[in-house]
Amino acid sequence: MTSTLQASLLPDAFGMMFAVDAEELPYRAEVQAARRGDKRAFESLVRSVQRPVYGLCLRLLRTEAEASEVAQETFLRAFQNLHRYDDGKSFDVWVMAIARNLCLDLLRRRTRVQTDDVEDFKDRLASPGMSQEDGAIAKEERQSLEAAMRTLSAQDREVLALYYVQKRTTKEIAQIIGCAPGTIMARLFRSREKLRKQMTMHLEGEDAR
């Protein structure tokens, strides 16, 4: 009874909470080759992790130009600091942490919130595995969701993006944002609750029109 209730009522977040780490970390061979100065190996690493890195930058910074610039800087710093990378951790998690720190630095330096380019990436979000009709309906829903997400703080956006969009475990998220893994579920809940309120306000606003 208890397990049935938990499965039916509790959000899916707990399903991924205890995900088991893969025994063999990916990208190990490429990282070792890149450390020896093999730039082709590093290029292969960039190709492998460019999308989540750029995605996180775009969700945090909200402008394509800045996201691209910061993502490039992230990879440059990763290359220059490969000797500091701990082989016991996942390479993509390490790079994501660099990207996240650079994004937060830039957000702190910003004197005003730039909204001109914010809409740029709305239509660029992929919708894998959907028919055209489903895609059209889903596109509207996604746009509402993206719009509501943009109203949240960077801290809320990052935790939602890392968990739901990038499907990362709570342990990985804790490594990226530098906090205790046990706090992630509470943070996720709070961020989701803020998002739910935003979505409710958005829907009420549409109904009133």
Add this chain to the structure above:
Amino acid sequence: MSCPDLETLYLRAADGDEEAISHLESCEACTALMEAHQELERDLRHLSDPFPPSHFVGQVMARIEAAPVPVRVELQTGFLILLAALALGVGALVAAPHATAELATNTATSFLNWREAFFAFANAAGALWSIAAIPLIAVVSALFLASLVGLRRFAGAALTEVKVS
């Protein structure tokens, strides 16, 4: 029935707390909120990361090519060159045992006659000073300045090395 704080309820129910679970079973308002969260989670999972611009990887690699060589790599290269030179020298000595013996004899002789060697060196330095004092000062000054510039560059690069978490 008074509802507990939603976050507390959610976290306690997730931990298997019977009281929280029974509240969720009986309270329509809390159940509705939990269902709203579930729906939101489903929608969030449908979002995906956008693709970076097509020229992104090329731009990254161009920046890496253009970036100055890190100090660590320079030091590593210098150390390797030093090791190679040392290995070559030792190899040459081992390959020519007569030369090694001769070098050892000469070193021992020089060591025994150190006083003579010292005076000879002092005389040579004095002669050089009297013949070419200005060029000597210029060469020593140039070497000193080059060392200073090198040290400054080394220290500057070390200080600007990026901070990575």
